[in-house]
């Protein structure tokens with residue numbers, strides 16, 4: 001199981017692409033979020049939309065769904081197939097009505113299902129996305145009154161959607177659920193109003209920090225290298241082997 005971030009930037013970053021990930025298991029590719037920069041970021045890594053076996057969406061913000069219109073049009077008019085789209089059942093209606101319908105709908109009868117093979121997921125249970133890759137959606141707080149989900153892959157890998165700091169959840173994942181690797185969004189500067197900020201993440205106990213890898217950061221990320229406690233930055237476009245036992249070694253951290 002491999003992960004390659006198409007981008008590791010915040011919504012407003014310009015030096016980094018949107019925080020979207022490509023997970024590859026036995027040659028099958030699952031795109032986690034498809035933001036505004038995803039079409040070009042995929043192209044730059046040598047992928048076409050047709051190389052994707054499924055897309056999974058965490059929440060409705062442009063840095064996570066802004067590339068879906070181009071993806072849908074290319075899949076329909078160039079590749080002639082419907083891509084599999086996984087998302088929380090609670091997001092299906094709003095993704096179409098409030099985001100995609102205006103651009104995609106050409107005939108008033110068309111719906112999201114005309115463009116995607118929609119697979120609604122209910123939170124709190126594991127679903128198989130492709131053989132060898134399961135996900136459990138965990139509802140996490142981001143913007144008041146806005147649904148957003150974090151992802152627990154194969155029971156050991158927690159990938160935060162955009163979320164506010166929640167030490168209790170991270171402690172529980174490590175202590176009671178066997179989570180070994182945590183990719184977490186990180187706003188470098190306080191206050192952490194809609195994202196966890198670095199000073200908050202630095203209050204996590206060492207045994208949790210050692211599992212945390214930071215993403216969704218701003219353009220001045222370089223100034224923070226060496227100032228992230230026991231946590232490390234994920235680099236965009238670099239492929240990492242997601243073996244729970246040896247993951248840390250790719251950062252020069254021996255366990």
Ligand SMILES: O=c1ccn([C@@H]2O[C@@H]3COP(=O)(O)O[C@H]3[C@H]2O)c(=O)[nH]1
Pocket residue numbers: 010011012061062063143162193194
């Ligand atoms: O109440 C709010 C709502 C939004 N925002 C900004 O808009 C961005 C939208 O994408 P994002 O969720 O990656 O990050 C968000 C923040 O940068 C904010 O600062 N406060």
Ligand SMILES: [Zn+2]
Pocket residue numbers: 010011019061063064162216
């Ligand atoms: Zn975001």
Ligand SMILES: [Zn+2]
Pocket residue numbers: 059061142162
């Ligand atoms: Zn967001």
